[in-house]
Amino acid sequence: MTEEEIKSLLGSPKKGEVEIRKVQFPSLKPADMENLKTGLSHLDDVYIEVSVELGQGDLNLGELLSLEEGSVIKLDKVVGESVEVNVNQQRFAKGEVIIVNDVFNVRINAVNEVQNLKLSEGLI
Secondary structure (H helix, E strand, C coil), X not given: CCHHHHHHHHCCCCCCCCCCCCCCCXXXXXXXXXXXXXXXXXXXXXXXXXXXXXXXXXXXXXXXXCCCCCCCCCCCCCCCCCEEEEECCEEEEEEEEEEECCEEEEEEEEECHHHHHHHHCCCC
């Protein structure tokens, strides 16, 4: 609606009435993304989910229902094979399981180039 159409619809404001006008915003220009650089230091305290996938296995429903304490599920990877490191449920890197002071850890062997590129550009 134009301002004239609004005025004709509502009539002229009388004493004590509120005047209604159409808002006109200035045109927006696209930001110059080439020169826009932001650091990620303000995100240093953000926690993210990191998980490591040791392997996958298949069970039928009967096998699943018969699992009990002490049951073993066969996985598709062998000892020493790379494991998948996921960040927020996205493949991020490959690594190897190591033990440090009797605690499982993962040493990163390769970072997914696409995820690394996104991190370095500040996109994720």
